Amino acid sequence: MTVYTSPYPAVPVPDDEYSPNAPAFIDAASGKTISRSEWRDLTLSLAWGMRHELPKLGGVAITRGDVVMVFSPNSIAWPVVLFAGIAAGLRMTLANSSYTARELEHQWTDSGAKVVFVHPALLPVVLEMFKHLDVDLTAARRKIVVLDWPFREPGLGDFLRLDDLLGKGALKDEEKFPGELANETVLVCYSSGTTGKPKGVMTTHRNLTALMGMVDTVYPRDGTSQVMLGALPFYHIFGAIKLLHFPFTRGMPTVVMQKFDPVDACKWIEKYRVSDMLVVPPMCLIFTHHPAVGQYNLKSLKFLLSGAAPLGAPLVNALAKRLKSVGTNIIVSQGYGLTETSPTSHMLPVHDAMRKIGSIGPLLPNLEARLVNDDVDDAAVGQPGELWLRGPSIMKGYLNNVEATTNAITPDGWFKTGDVAVIDEDGYYAIVDRRKELIKYKGFQVPPAELESVLLQHPDIVDVAVIGVVSEEEATELPRAYVVSKNGLAPHETKAFGESVQEWIKPRVARHKFLRGGVVVVDVIPKSAAGKILRRELRERAKAEGVA
Ligand code: 4UU
Numbered sequence: 001m002t003v004y005t006s007p008y009p010a011v012p013v014p015d016d017e018y019s020p021n022a023p024a025f026i027d028a029a030s031g032k033t034i035s036r037s038e039w040r041d042l043t044l045s046l047a048w049g050m051r052h053e054l055p056k057l058g059g060v061a062i063t064r065g066d067v068v069m070v071f072s073p074n075s076i077a078w079p080v081v082l083f084a085g086i087a088a089g090l091r092m093t094l095a096n097s098s099y100t101a102r103e104l105e106h107q108w109t110d111s112g113a114k115v116v117f118v119h120p121a122l123l124p125v126v127l128e129m130f131k132h133l134d135v136d137l138t139a140a141r142r143k144i145v146v147l148d149w150p151f152r153e154p155g156l157g158d159f160l161r162l163d164d165l166l167g168k169g170a171l172k173d174e175e176k177f178p179g180e181l182a183n184e185t186v187l188v189c190y191s192s193g194t195t196g197k198p199k200g201v202m203t204t205h206r207n208l209t210a211l212m213g214m215v216d217t218v219y220p221r222d223g224t225s226q227v228m229l230g231a232l233p234f235y236h237i238f239g240a241i242k243l244l245h246f247p248f249t250r251g252m253p254t255v256v257m258q259k260f261d262p263v264d265a266c267k268w269i270e271k272y273r274v275s276d277m278l279v280v281p282p283m284c285l286i287f288t289h290h291p292a293v294g295q296y297n298l299k300s301l302k303f304l305l306s307g308a309a310p311l312g313a314p315l316v317n318a319l320a321k322r323l324k325s326v327g328t329n330i331i332v333s334q335g336y337g338l339t340e341t342s343p344t345s346h347m348l349p350v351h352d353a354m355r356k357i358g359s360i361g362p363l364l365p366n367l368e369a370r371l372v373n374d375d376v377d378d379a380a381v382g383q384p385g386e387l388w389l390r391g392p393s394i395m396k397g398y399l400n401n402v403e404a405t406t407n408a409i410t411p412d413g414w415f416k417t418g419d420v421a422v423i424d425e426d427g428y429y430a431i432v433d434r435r436k437e438l439i440k441y442k443g444f445q446v447p448p449a450e451l452e453s454v455l456l457q458h459p460d461i462v463d464v465a466v467i468g469v470v471s472e473e474e475a476t477e478l479p480r481a482y483v484v485s486k487n488g489l490a491p492h493e494t495k496a497f498g499e500s501v502q503e504w505i506k507p508r509v510a511r512h513k514f515l516r517g518g519v520v521v522v523d524v525i526p527k528s529a530a531g532k533i534l535r536r537e538l539r540e541r542a543k544a545e546g547v548a
Helices: 036-053 077-087 101-111 120-132 137-141 179-183 205-216 237-242 262-272 281-289 313-325 402-408 448-455 491-508 535-544
Strands: 023-027 033-035 067-071 091-095 115-118 144-146 185-191 199-204 228-230 254-256 276-279 303-306 331-337 344-347 368-372 385-390 415-423 429-434 439-441 444-446 461-471 476-485 519-521
Touching: 023 036, 033 036, 036 077, 067 077, 067 101, 067 120, 077 091, 077 185, 091 101, 101 120, 101 199, 115 120, 120 137, 120 144, 179 205, 185 205, 185 237, 199 205, 205 237, 205 344, 228 262, 237 276, 237 331, 262 281, 276 281, 281 303, 281 313, 313 331, 368 415, 402 415, 439 461, 439 476, 444 448, 448 461, 448 476, 448 491, 461 535, 476 491, 476 535, 491 519
Parallel strands: 023 254, 067 091, 067 115, 091 185, 115 144, 228 254, 228 276, 276 303, 303 331, 476 519
Antiparallel strands: 023 033, 185 199, 331 344, 368 385, 385 415, 415 429, 439 444, 461 476
16 A cells, blocks of 8 residues: 655644634633633624624713724733734734833824723823823713723723623624625724834734734744633733734734833743743843743743844854753744834744854745835845835825825735845745844834934933944843934033933833933934935944943
8 A cells, every 4th residue: 555645744633622612811920811712702702892882881972983092011802902902803003011101192193093992001091191182081981991800800990891782782783894894904003113103004904814814834833732822911912913913823822011120031831841832032042041931830831033123143153052951852943024024024934044144034925025225226136226026015104194105005915114125046035134123122123213303302402313223231222312402411421411312312202212322412314415314323332432
């Protein structure tokens, strides 16, 4: 008898994992679990509540196409709210949970959001925002739903609560996005793109369904992926898609951490036998030396996927060595993407992860790429060029911002990433530089233009430019400001002034935008004839100052 076998490795038969009773989301700290079918029921119930119960309870009425904001650290309420909103035909805008009231106000106003679903701990920030906007408390109450589910919080007064919207009905029709409707926007995450302030990225239903299949082709298929650790924030596209959407398509539960902490992460890896973890490079760095790695049983851990910032070969090697020394059989891979690409466009396949260290892998299926030089022409073979991407996972455009959309996407559909890449002889890409203004602090976007406009409100600052400098110790970039002071300062006064500016900005911006790279007083900001800041010159200067 001759038996021919498939050249592909065996894949698990989905029956077990995809059972309706299998866990979909687990709250790490309490163990509270939502099964796949409970998730569906809760989602359709809340979708009904959003569309039909909210006005009856005194909230504003929301209808298909309206923008609704989620402002919360990670919790198991997140997947329910997000998917309910999508099912209800709403556009969900996800706000960074460390935002100040002013930062939130930009996103609220720019997106035209009608209602905010807010974690109880962040309610004061929302109330402060409404105060700035001259919305009185009675009117504000109509726009606020407090996420006190599944855990009740006492002392919230008479705000609307998530619980009030649940259990009153179930949405039946709205959740379908057939035909043309697939191009409706479902997510509006914020990104500064290549320049300026954060803009709303219109991610469509079709963008997301396309992306699920694209990622599926490169994600481990050998049965090792069983449980995902949800340590990255859900409001960032990396977490929203790769922790809340993708694991579900593989029958993998996500263990939800309110925020990343290395000891807790190790504890939950042991307790929940976590196999997969999505990380950013600074988290990799922590795991290379943190004692908790040796104190818990991490043997279940099989696959780490880093993204959102460059992951270099030395760090991958150090991390793999450490994790192997505690008995794991770990593979460290890297993905690349942008909010505008929904997000993943590149990922190192498992079998190549440890062979092609430092690379972001080949282009995912369904995408086309170009590398473009300064003359907007193809870069020569083997030479670096700006990465342009085209395909079904590219955003529809920036919300209410035709100019930014036109600058970002060419008439024939090429999206300009602002990142500079090279392709090797195997078709694997590496990111070698960034052409856009963006700074990344631990994977979070820090738009220089935004910090510059805040700094210009300082009474003693007349001009400013912000750049990113690299910190090897923390595996990240740090925002560094060059400022021109209104009062000519004596050399011995500049250091103290710089430090006072670092303190001054703290109550005004989210933590990831603090000027950790320092503040330097200069006589003049280098600018082109057209008045554009010459950031390259400042980067050279920072190098000369010994910090880049
Ligand atoms: C060098 O950070 C993101 C998305 C990250 C992501 C998502 C899914 C990574 C892997 C994955 O599977 O989005 P944004 O919009 O916050 O920031 C986008 C920018 C890019 O333009 C690039 O400059 O973040 C930087 N970036 C990277 N840089 C993202 N990933 C990488 C990377 N190497 N691997």
